Amino acid sequence: MAGFHFYHPVEVRYADIDAQRHVNNVVFFTYMETARAAYLRRLGLWDGKEFLDIGIILVKAECEYLLPIAYGTALRVGVRTEGIGTKSLTFSYSIEALEMDRTMALGKTVSVAYDYHALRSIAVPPAWRKAIEAFEQDGPSRPAGHP
Amino acid sequence: MAGFHFYHPVEVRYADIDAQRHVNNVVFFTYMETARAAYLRRLGLWDGKEFLDIGIILVKAECEYLLPIAYGTALRVGVRTEGIGTKSLTFSYSIEALEMDRTMALGKTVSVAYDYHALRSIAVPPAWRKAIEAFEQDGPSRPAGHP
Amino acid sequence: MAGFHFYHPVEVRYADIDAQRHVNNVVFFTYMETARAAYLRRLGLWDGKEFLDIGIILVKAECEYLLPIAYGTALRVGVRTEGIGTKSLTFSYSIEALEMDRTMALGKTVSVAYDYHALRSIAVPPAWRKAIEAFEQDGPSRPAGHP
Amino acid sequence: MAGFHFYHPVEVRYADIDAQRHVNNVVFFTYMETARAAYLRRLGLWDGKEFLDIGIILVKAECEYLLPIAYGTALRVGVRTEGIGTKSLTFSYSIEALEMDRTMALGKTVSVAYDYHALRSIAVPPAWRKAIEAFEQDGPSRPAGHP
Numbered sequence: 196m197a198g199f200h201f202y203h204p205v206e207v208r209y210a211d212i213d214a215q216r217h218v219n220n221v222v223f224f225t226y227m228e229t230a231r232a233a234y235l236r237r238l239g240l241w242d243g244k245e246f247l248d249i250g251i252i253l254v255k256a257e258c259e260y261l262l263p264i265a266y267g268t269a270l271r272v273g274v275r276t277e278g279i280g281t282k283s284l285t286f287s288y289s290i291e292a293l294e295m296d297r298t299m300a301l302g303k304t305v306s307v308a309y310d311y312h313a314l315r316s317i318a319v320p321p322a323w324r325k326a327i328e329a330f331e332q333d334g335p336s337r338p339a340g341h342p
Numbered sequence: 343m344a345g346f347h348f349y350h351p352v353e354v355r356y357a358d359i360d361a362q363r364h365v366n367n368v369v370f371f372t373y374m375e376t377a378r379a380a381y382l383r384r385l386g387l388w389d390g391k392e393f394l395d396i397g398i399i400l401v402k403a404e405c406e407y408l409l410p411i412a413y414g415t416a417l418r419v420g421v422r423t424e425g426i427g428t429k430s431l432t433f434s435y436s437i438e439a440l441e442m443d444r445t446m447a448l449g450k451t452v453s454v455a456y457d458y459h460a461l462r463s464i465a466v467p468p469a470w471r472k473a474i475e476a477f478e479q480d481g482p483s484r485p486a487g488h489p
Numbered sequence: 490m491a492g493f494h495f496y497h498p499v500e501v502r503y504a505d506i507d508a509q510r511h512v513n514n515v516v517f518f519t520y521m522e523t524a525r526a527a528y529l530r531r532l533g534l535w536d537g538k539e540f541l542d543i544g545i546i547l548v549k550a551e552c553e554y555l556l557p558i559a560y561g562t563a564l565r566v567g568v569r570t571e572g573i574g575t576k577s578l579t580f581s582y583s584i585e586a587l588e589m590d591r592t593m594a595l596g597k598t599v600s601v602a603y604d605y606h607a608l609r610s611i612a613v614p615p616a617w618r619k620a621i622e623a624f625e626q627d628g629p630s631r632p633a634g635h636p
Numbered sequence: 637m638a639g640f641h642f643y644h645p646v647e648v649r650y651a652d653i654d655a656q657r658h659v660n661n662v663v664f665f666t667y668m669e670t671a672r673a674a675y676l677r678r679l680g681l682w683d684g685k686e687f688l689d690i691g692i693i694l695v696k697a698e699c700e701y702l703l704p705i706a707y708g709t710a711l712r713v714g715v716r717t718e719g720i721g722t723k724s725l726t727f728s729y730s731i732e733a734l735e736m737d738r739t740m741a742l743g744k745t746v747s748v749a750y751d752y753h754a755l756r757s758i759a760v761p762p763a764w765r766k767a768i769e770a771f772e773q774d775g776p777s778r779p780a781g782h783p
Binding site: 352353355356357359372376379383390391393402412413414461 | 637646647649650651653657666669670673677684685687707726
Binding site: 205206208209210212216225228229232236242244246265266267 | 499500502503504506510522526530537538540557560561584600
């Protein structure tokens, strides 16, 4: 459960629970998506406002389910950039239960840099590469405790 | 269960079921929304493509829950225009289980005619009024059995 | 925006946003449901674990939409008991944007006391009535700052 | 787009569309889940009623996104069993647009045979193995046209 400079807290909603009385398997991807968007905002790569400026499009997503998540479990989702290709970005995720100090699921997504205005894939912009490398190598630039 | 010229079939998804092992109460509104969008398309009021042309914005929604809906229940949602004001449109809904021939829930929504390009409410366009009145008074213009 | 002893914070998820680029109208009911479950837990009426012990079943829900909610808006949902009948409980809700200090939506639900083990409605238990009246009349019994 | 004896039709709901105005990436997994449950019912491996009898638990899920899915696209999801291990079942999926005759996404899930009453993984029951092999080798046993 180490190796993440970024964690995003997630609340399990009542509606996230399915007939098996645990968080529905699909919702794990919603948790990852929520954390991924927050990660982009944190790194200054997206303003959280203009959806056509989000800059990446998903091409692959996967999740490995380790433990069922009960209603009421306080979660955090770790996100980090695993790799940067010419056009692609690979993020990895760790969905963790705070009180139990357990990893509930691991995920990975591959995105391609994308210009939603021109509707075409592009090379990963140098500014993205720089921001990600700075964040991932040196850790968060803001003091601890600031979300 | 009479009085609707328009019905839209809805499949209960596994993920619609919550911890009580029936369709989650919130999902009833998704069923109504799905049917409302199909109703607008059927009347030629929306092409189903341009989201800024959808022409109405929701101001109120309500649902009366009559019976719990189990996974696997074949449903249809009746939609009809209940009233047309200067600026507003009131739709009513009936969520029905086909095999049981039972009404599971009744709903009502109030929308206001809205120009999403100009971001302001508008008067209900005469073309809307005409299309709705023709459909609701005389019933579907296409032969019965055509969805 | 006064009159609520209980507020529950809600994070807008990326997936809550629909094609109109605001929180989907249905998701407002998810916010209310999430807050209602937290309210029951706070008052000691549900342990958050045994779903058959949740004690109420929804019979009506409504929402009045005042303002569209954008991605990134920090929300809190106020919940209070509006009325207690022989068998029914009426809750009201206020969905509020913290930074803007604005009410985005108002809601109301009617639930009936329900024994999920016996599958039948019951009278509102005296312990519920007592806990609710104590909380609503005198405010939260725990010191401020404790969630 | 060949090689599937089982297809399940899926309707894109208005609420499935996200801020990018295509089906949200997470919802692809809901489509696969919906189709997987229907596949189990079709093979007689689950009655669609008793959730503790569903017999499998998910341990891994992945999706490869090929094309964005627009609102109004008529979809079908192909499901087939890709492999049967001592304890595990691997299913593969193809999400296809009917009118365009295009594959929109490919998926794969790994489940483990599970006894929800005893809360433990079990060996894949011989009856499952037999039903799956019969269906996958020889195709559907019912006449074409029967869903």
